[in-house]
């Protein structure tokens with residue numbers, strides 16, 4: 060490597076660490092600074108990456124055609140998409156969906172700090188991606204103590220070759236990380252870099268007692284937060300969130316239903332009622348409100364429909380169950396000062412009634428924000444709770 064390349068990557072890493080420190084509100088811990096300096100981020104990016112343009116559409120950036128933009132992207136505190144649509148690039152870029160990425164450095168280091176590792180600990184990472192996080196962990200803990208797994212064979216191969224090229228050799232497995240990786244268990248730490256709606260019990264089972272499972276958690280209503288569970292003596296794991304994170308959902312937990320056209324059929328005859336609950340107060344509110352509501356609403360999801368081409372309706376909020384059997388539509392007529400909205404509901408469940416009940420619960424419990432919520436994972440499923448694990452309800 061030439062001296063100028065060397066100084067470019069040193070300057071890039073220094074700038075990145077500064078940005079991460081600003082985000083964390085404190086200097087990145089020296090152990091992780093050393094790891095970052097030994098693993099310059101651009102060395103983990105493939106030649107073709109995808110960057111968000113204006114209007115958030117992903118556009119390809121090729122290292123050969125635009126080396127400066129490619130290099131600069133590596134050292135910005137943003138996620139860099141490294142694969143779209145599971146490797147099957149669509150003809151129309153409007154259909155591009157990220158399926159693998161190098162996570163934003165601020166989140167990478169936040170997660171490493173939340174993991175609270177010490178020398179000698181063994182870690183399983185779900186979502187090898189570029190191999191960047193695994194390199195940082197290997198630097199700190201030694202190759203022998205780090206296992207990383209990715210479901211996508213091409214991605215796992217990218218991680219493996221990136222790690223090797225940078226002098227690291229943790230175990231890189233290819234498979235469904237929701238099953239954990241029994242071969243190297245037990246682990247002191249399990250960390251997922253794709254989000255989950257249900258924490259797989261295998262991660263708890265393959266952790267030592269007192270170990271930590273750290274995973275971005277979301278559900279159809281909210282993008283959620285970083286859930287940090289401690290594994291107890293009884294084999295359950297419980298913990299709270301660092302709110303507001305956004306990760307790609309684990310492939311094996313994806314669900315196709317997120318469009319009202321998939322659930323609303325012509326033959327449906329919905330019932331009509333009215334509501335005084337402002338739909339924006341529950342489906343477009345600050346995370347302080349929406350986080351708790353999302354935990355109450357379990358499998359409900361929503362979609363906004365502007366200008367739905369219905370007489371007297373300016374904006375419609377759709378709410379539906381994840382199994383697609385029940386739906387609700389809440390209509391705003393477009394007039395200022397509206398205090399009453401028309402509600403249509405169909406199916407065995409009443410999704411809007413469930414939203415209203417969740418909102419009443421939220422008010423009755425002094426409007427809990429994200430830090431009052433927690434989650435417990437057992438072999439039988441997951442339970443959300445408010446303030447105390449004893450005050451819990453089952454989640455799908």
Ligand SMILES: C[S@@+](CC[C@H](N)C(=O)[O-])C[C@H]1O[C@@H](n2cnc3c(N)ncnc32)[C@H](O)[C@@H]1O
Nearest residue numbers: 159186188189191192209210236252253309310
């Ligand atoms: C945000 S990327 C990981 C970033 C990575 N840690 C890094 O440092 O570059 C998420 C990864 O999770 C992987 N993934 C999704 N579902 C998975 C599953 N069921 N098992 C294992 N990996 C999965 C994706 O293929 C993707 O590469």
